[in-house]
Each structure stands twice: as C-alpha cells, then as structure tokens.
Amino acid sequence: MNSVVIEQPGKLVIQKRELPLPAVGEVRVRVKYAGICGSDVHIYHGHNPFAKYPRVIGHEFFGEIDAVGAGVDAGRIGERVAVDPVVSCGHCYPCSVGRPNVCTELSVIGVHRDGGFSDYACAPAKNAYVIPEAIPDPLASMVEPFTIAANITAFLQPTPRDVALVYGAGPMGLTAVQVLKGVYGVSQVIVADRIAERLEMALESGADRVIDNTSLSLQDELEKLGIRPTLIVDAACHPAILQEAVKLASPAARIGLLGFSGDASSVTQQSITSKEISIFTSRLNSHRFPQVIEWMVQGKIDVSKLITHYMDAADVEAALTLFEKDQRHCCKVILKF
Template structure:
C-alpha cells in the first residue's frame, strides 16, 4: 500500500508497505482523504516530543471500513467513517473520570501508532465513527479539527448571553468561529488577528467585530463598542494573550486555552480572584465526533469553507511546502488517497 513515512526528522518518503490486518477489536480503514495538521509539520521537523521514528503520520482522516478483526461485527464492512485518533486505556483515573482524551496511557493515531497518511490504516473499532450520507468524504476528513473546537466549547460552555472574543483566525480559530456562530448562534462575536484576509473570512463567517491588532487597539475597540467578553478563546497561543485576556474579561468570564506553548505567562492571581475568572485547558477531543458529525449533517458548520487545497497523496512534499511557505494562503490542506 502507498504510505507516507517520516523516516527521521526532515526525511519523508512515499513507500510501499504491506497492507495491515486488523487485530482483535480493530477495523481496517480504506483511507480516502486526510488533512495535514500543524502537528504533522512538527513531526516532520523532529519537534514533536511523543513520536518515535519511523512513523506513518496523519491523524485527520476518513474513509470506509474494508475489514474487521475478531470480535467486531462483520456487518460494519463498507461503513463510511471518520477516525477519532484518541486511543485510551479505559482503566486509569482520567478514563474512569470520563476524560479519556487525557488518559495516562494515551495513544494518538499518527503519533504514537501508525497513522492515516496511507491507503489503509487499522484502528480500534470504537475510533471509527459512522458518517451519514449527507456528509461527504472530504468533509468527513475535517471532523477531527472541528472536534478540537467542540471540546474547547464544551469545556467552557457557551451561553446565549455571551459576548465571545476569539484570538486567532487561523485553522483552529476558524473552527471555533464557525461553531460559535453556526452552532451556538452568538451575535456578539469579536475576532482578533493580524492578517486581514483571515479577518475577512471571520466576518463572513459570523464575526460581528474584527480587529487587526497590528494597527488597532483591541481594548480600545471593545471599550468603544461597550463590550466586555464573557467568553474568551485563545486559538493563537502566545503567552501575552492570557495576560491581556485577564484585563479584557468580564467578571465571571471563562477563558479557554487551546495552545501548547512552552513559554511562561505572567498571570497575577489577584486579577483572577477579583473577577472570579475561570481558566480552561483543552486537549484533543473527548468523544466529540458524533456531535461534530451532527453539526455537519444539519449544515450548522461549513467544512467546505475550511478546506483550502487538495493534493494527491503522491504530492505530499508539495503540500507540505505550500503549508510551510505560504501559511496565510492556506487553511486545511487535504491529501487524497482515492
């Protein structure tokens, strides 16, 4: 089978590997489309702490079940599915507490185990989530990034009376913006970014106010509009954002952190306590695939607007070069294994 293998940092090849057989409890996916994530770029550059090389990467993918292992219903063969890459042990405290996405023995498909940048991939049967006919194959490959937004907004909760501020209108910010507007129907949605084209997209996706922070004061804009955000989502991941968010937040606000920056933020406890603010972190997704597939089925989000480019899988090097060299021109780049 055609597979995209990262053999070592900055060494990625298209190779032929044996088609895997599903073990007991697994299904084999015939992959149709797979999305390239920023973490795939980190793996390629050797900057991902959990990857051992060589590795077939890819954790955003969809296709259909073409074989099942022992203990799995054979009737599932042929089912169109999106693959949830979170594999948990089911035994540790986070799993027992209903938080399998932070399992102590967590494995992520395409990171800890072979991923979906291949014509075939085997995963635990529970990771293969059925996709209805009204969700097309390309949209199915974007369920995973939208599940990141679903998890964050589940953690923070969203209320009809919220005034929401989203930092960052890159790919992850875009999923949050679509969800806040299309799913939750917020009409007070502020988006801050440094790139006009992304802000233009945010405005057409439901943002009521957009702020280019290279030439506008976010605090000044909010003050002029008489708005104090009760929900703030940091989808840009810069340490200074958390510090600013404490100042801009309404009392009793919730602040969601989506990034993995290792840099420290200076957060005065007094500001947290004075406003009784709540900080939420979020990792991967906690069984959010059915919810996101429901959003797609009911046309509450527009995955087709999230997909900016498609390449045949054999052009993976060109796809990576585009993402790295022209990130502003890209949102979600898909690889096609048809």
C-alpha cells in the first residue's frame, strides 16, 4: 500500500508499506477520503511539539472497514466509518469524567501514531463511527473538523440570546459559525478576519456580519454598532487575542479558546473578574462524533461549504502547499485515496 510519510521535518515521501494487521480491539479501514488540517502542515514543517517521526499524517479520514482484530465482531466488515483520532486509556481521571481528549496517556492518530493518509489505516474499533447512507462518501471525512466546534460550544452553551464574535474565518472559525447558527440558533454571529475571501466564506456559512480588521479597530467597529459580545470564540489562535477579547466582552460573557500557541498572553485578573467572564479551553474532541453525524443528517450544518478542493493523494505535497499558502481561495482540501 501507499502511505504519506513525514520522515523528518520538511521531508515528505509516498512510501510503499506492508498492509497493516489490526491488533486486538482494532479495525482496519480502507481509506477513501481524508482532509488536510493545519496540524498536518505543522507536522510537515516540524512545528508540532507532540509529533514523533517518521509519521504517517492525517487525522480526518473516512473509509470502509475491511478487516478486524481479535475481539471485534466480524460483522463490522464493510461498514462505512469516520475515525475519531482521539485514543484514550479509559481509566485515568480525565477519562472518568468524560474528557478523553486530555487523557493522561493520550494518543492522537496521525500525530503520536500513524494516521489516515494511507491506503489502509488501523484504529480502535470503538473509534470507528458508522456513517449513515444520507452522508455521501466525499463529505464524510468532514465529521472530525466539526467535532472541534462541537467540543467548544458544549462548554460555552450558546443560546439564541447570545451575540457571538468569532475570531478567524479559517476552517475552525467557519465550523464554529455553522454550529452557532445552525445548531444553537445564536441571534447574531460576527466574524473578524483579515482576508476578504475568507470573510465571504463566513457569510456563506451563516455569519450575520463580518469585519475586516486589517486596518480597522475591532473595538471601534463594535462600539459603532453598539455591540458587546456575550460569547467569543478564538479560532485565530494568536496570543494577543485573549487580552482584546476580555476587553470587548460583555459582563458575564463566555470566551472559548482553540489556540495552541506557546507564547504568553497578557491579561489581568481584574479585567476578567470585574466582568465575571468565564474562559473555556478546548482540545480535540470528547466523543463528539455521534453528535456531529446527527447534525449532518439533520441538515443543521452544511460541511460542503468549507470544501474548496479535492485532490488525488498522490499530489499530497502540492495539496499541503495549496492549503498553507492560498488562504484566499482554499479552505478545506480533501485527498482522494
């Protein structure tokens, strides 16, 4: 089989490998489609502190089960499945309170262990979620990206009364927009970004208003509109955003952070406690696949709005470059295997 391998930072090869055998409790998936994420690019460049090399990347993937390991019902062969990349121990404190995404022994498929940019990939059977026929194959790998929005909004508990501000109109920001509008019915969703084409994508995904803050002051623009956001999602992940978000937020607001920057954010206790602002962080997802699959079937989210390119897996290097460099015209790239 062919596998996309990052042998070391900056060195990508398509490598011939032996067909993997599923271990006890695992299934083997014949991969059909896999999405490119920013973390794949970070691993490629050596900027992901969690990745081990050499590594088969890819954590957003869909396919069909073609083999099972010991302890797995053979009746699962032939199932169409999307794979949750979060592999947890099931018994540590985070796992015991429903937070497997921060398991003390966390392993992420495509980061800590080989992922889905391969003709075949193995995963725990419990991580392979059946995809209903209502969801076509080319869209099924999009379940995982929307679990990120599902996870942060589960903490934020949006309501129709909220006025939401989303920083960033990249893939993560756009999933948040769709979930806020389509699932929770938030009354007004505002998106701030510095790329006009991405802001247009935000409108297409349901944003009520967009602000290009390339040269404008976001604070001034919101003040002109008489808006103090009650809910803020940072999907741009710049360390300076938290301080601004706290300043812009309404008293009693909730702020959700999706960032992974190692740089310090400057914020005072007084600025948070004086408004009694709640700050939530979110990493990956905690068993959100069934929820997102249901949203897709019910039509509450439209994952196709984020997909701008389908490319053959053989062209993965060009696809990664396109995803990284052309943010004006590229949002989600889906690889075909």
